[in-house]
Amino acid sequence: MYIRSCGHRLVLDANKAILEELPKPATGIVFGNGRQFVNHQVAVWAAEENIPLTRAGRTGTPTTHM
Known part of the structure; x- marks a missing residue:
């Protein structure tokens, strides 16, 4: 079942805040397996910012773009 929420705003705000604190530009974001x-x-947002998204595989290593 899909439940619509505004949770994406919290995730976007957190990502933006983290990226602002980095000493160098981000070369990508790796998310957990989920x-x-x-x-x-x-x-x-990531595409607009030219930030590639990847996810960690079962071994914890990055896999291909989602």
Whole structure:
């Protein structure tokens, strides 16, 4: 079941805040194995910012773009 919420705003705000604190530009964001933190809004924002998204595989190493 899909439940619509505004949680993506919290994730976007947190991502933006983290990226502002980095000493160098981000070369990508690696998410855990689940998709709970990656949704359409986050994917669009990352594409606009030219930040590739990847997810950690079962071994904890990054896999291909979602």
